[in-house]
Amino acid sequence: MPRFSLPLRLMLAPVLVSGALTLGACNDEDCCSVPQDTVDAAIISTFADQVVVPTYQDLATSLTTLDSAARALQADPSQERLTAAKTAWFAARIPWEESESFLFGPVDSYGFDPALDSWPVNRTDLDAVLASNDPLTAEYVRNLQETQKGFHTVEYLLFGDGGTKQVGDFTTRQFEYLTAITLEMKTISTSLSDAWTKGFDGRPPYRDTLANAGQSGNTAYPSTQAAAQEMVGGIINILDEVANGKIADPYDAKDPNLVESQFAYNSLSDFSNNLDSVLHVYRGFGDTVATAQHSLRTLVGANSALDTRIISELDAAQDALARIPEPFRESIRDPASADEIEAAQAAIRKLQTTFESEVLPLVTR
Amino acid sequence: MRRALLMMGALLLWTPGCGEDAPGAPAAPPRAGGATTIDDRTSLAFAQPAPNLSPEGQALHRVGDGAFAAVFVPAPAPVNPGLGPVYNNTSCNGCHLRNGRGMPVMGPGPQRTQLLVRVSLPDGTPEHPNGAVPVPGFGFQVQDQANYGVRPEAAVTVEWVETQGRYADGTPYSLRTPRVSISPKDGASLPERMLTSLRLPPPVFGLGLLEAVDVSTLRALADPDDRNGDGISGRMNEVWDVAARALAPGRFGWKANSPHLTQQSAEAYVNDMGVTNPLFPEADGTHELSRDTLEAAVFYSQSLGVPARTALDDAEVKRGEALFQTLGCEQCHRESLETGAYPVAEMAHQRIHPYTDLLLHDLGPGLADGRPDGAATGAEWRTPALWGLGLTQTVLPYATYLHDGRALTLEEAILWHGGEAETAREGFRVLSAEDRAAVVEFLGSL
Secondary structure, rough: OOOOOHHHHHHHHHHHHHHHHHOOOOOOOOOOOOOOOOHHHHHHHHHHHHHHHHHHHHHHHHHHHHHOOOOOOHHHOOOOHHHHHHHHHHHHHHHHHHHOOOOOOHHHHOOOHHHHHHHOOHHHHHEEEEEEEOOHHHHHHHOOHHHHHHHHHHHHHHHHEEEEEEOOOOHHHHHHHHHHHHHHHHHHHHHHHHHHOOOOOOOOOOOHHHOOOOOOOOOOOOHHHHHHHHHHHHHHHHHHHHHHHHHHHHHHOOOEEEEEEOOOOOHHHHHHHHHHHHHHHHHHHOOOOOOOOOOOOHHHHOHHHHHHHHHHHHHHHHHHOOOOOHHHHHHHHOHHHHHHHHHHHHHHHHHHHHHHHHHHHHOOO | OHHHHHHHHHHHHEEEEEEEOOOOOOOOOOEEEEEEEEEEOOOOOOOOOOOOOOHHHHHHHHHHHHHHHHOOOOOOOOOOOOOEEEEEEOOHHHHOHHHHHOOOOOOOOOOOOEEEEEEEEEOOOOOOOOOOOOOOEEOOOOOOOOOOOOOOOOOHHHHEEEEEEOOOOEEEEEEEEEEEEEEEOOOOOOOOOOOEEOOOOOOOOOOOHHHHHHHHHHHHOOOOOOOOOOOOOOOOOEEOOOOOEEEEOOOOOOOOOEEEEEHHHHHHHHHOOOOEEEEEEOOOOOOOHHHHHHHHHHHHOEEEEEOOOOOOOOOOHHHHHHHHHHHHHOOOOOOOOOOOOOHHHHHHHEEEEOOOOOOOOOOOOOOOOOOEEEOOOOOOOEEEOOHHHHHHHOOOOOOOOOOOOOOOOHHHHHHOOHHHHHHHHHHHHHHHHHHHHHHHHHHHHH
């Protein structure tokens, strides 16, 4: 490549650019225009305010409920209270899975994701701690590995191997451990919600960072397109993860140990809630409000041919998931379920392709 | 004007090919990672496969993606056994968040240790030529986490000490220096004169391309004795290649202290996670990580896409780029390199724009860790690549810069440069606020 001297290069630059624009027909040419905010900023702020923030608030609320249910179970163990705790676990799982198409920002920076959702469960160390008399202080719990805490460890404690745990199977120590880690989950989910709305650790609220995409000095999202691409990229990423990771890994290996939420037999619900996460981002509202003036959907054009296709492909993916026989950890090894599992993967991949090839270009112009 | 019209005429007659070097053609816009470049400026920009991977490459990349995300637990376990007994973190992505850098944190969760402390003794018998001298009880790295029933080697804390400075225009700034405290868990006292060095996990994309740059290219860039008298040396590290059992040119790590990605990855498995592997097995020769998984993880780091620059024709960015050149930053943060022959064909023979020369430079006493590493002195650091730098806060909000995460902003990172970069740093310090902003704007476009 010829190296021009600086003044000459600067003099030629506009010419070179216009040349590229005039003649550029290469597939691999840089998208080298200055980012103009071609995406309506209201789409981004609506996503932040009507999807991300309420989802995390819902998570904090439901993990507070889970902690209360675990404490009620510990205080006066009964089958009824065990059922209530399990119900609270299922309920808390919903907003978490509904957040998985936007796992960017504080959830990653502060380690909240691994703290809440690490997998596999570290049963070796968990059993050792249960067998010990170590006092479960907040500091002690903070030092435990993430694989001894969070959703899946609580799941293991509440449901047991095979999901058949009865209230009489619990030891006092297990109750003690359970409430120690549900308390930490409650704390972490509150911090996560605060990180978006109030700021955490002395930082400004991340809601503002996202909603103010394209404003001067925004180093995370220098344009509204960058934020819109974040939204679409997150959708594509979770669809890929469900079809080619969460379903494919255990199915291809025929190994129930690779199944997420394997103790509560909740895997198919997790996947379905991941698809709801996609729907929420796309339409610009979650479970708390029922409309959005500005969303990816309005950008696509509500009720346009493409929008109709996206909604029908989302429905088709949900229907295909619903046709996989429960429990998923058994179905992966049952030849009679292979067609249903592969059909669900195909339906999810189809939706992923639509977002990649039809929606992403709309926010990269 | 006339010249411009003539040029336009020439352009219109020119039918462009898609290479960057069509004879007589003006340069096409640079593609950061050559044919591996992706157009993605989101938090997932460091987590996409190179677009030119073969079907086989895509399949292996996906396996590697799983390996990179896999969270290890202590054995026995049906899934991912082998963590520890002592360690710093439990997965590759636990330190390289979204394949980017880590946070400058150590200690318990939820932000499990990501900032490592390397240690050695100033004198004694090294394990092999150019090797460091291990510290009894620590080896070369402090593992401050442990499986249940095992004592971590030490508790490590870092405090930051602020020093004040001023730009030439009077604008004040504050820089922070880390102060590390290591408290051995067995109550032992630390060896006197123990050398320590903090290391922040760097981003992992584009590494195959950097590995594919021929060693002769780097030797040609090196100027160990500063024969051209420009005040910039540039040296290659010589480090122990475990598999070859010989000294080899160093290329990866903050001090170019690892010869290739296989060793770099294997070292991370054994030191950071306590997972033994084919290169670093147990005493009896067995290992917890399979060769296939190690190879997949290595391939993953070799085969990620490199995000394209943004805002290439923004006037402010261009002004910043010109300043970057005139300040002399580009003398080490070399804009362009060629890759050579390479086992992964997709990375071979590419024109890339990493902004590094992959060489060691003396950055002065301010940044020095005083801990030699291979042939690198306690004041030398390998020029880090700057591609993707503008995505740092997108991929990891609140991330920090430099080898130990001391710099909270890009301006602070520049202000820490000394030694061979003293002139460039001073040039930046005396710029107007507008010009400083332009330099940062340019860095943000990378």
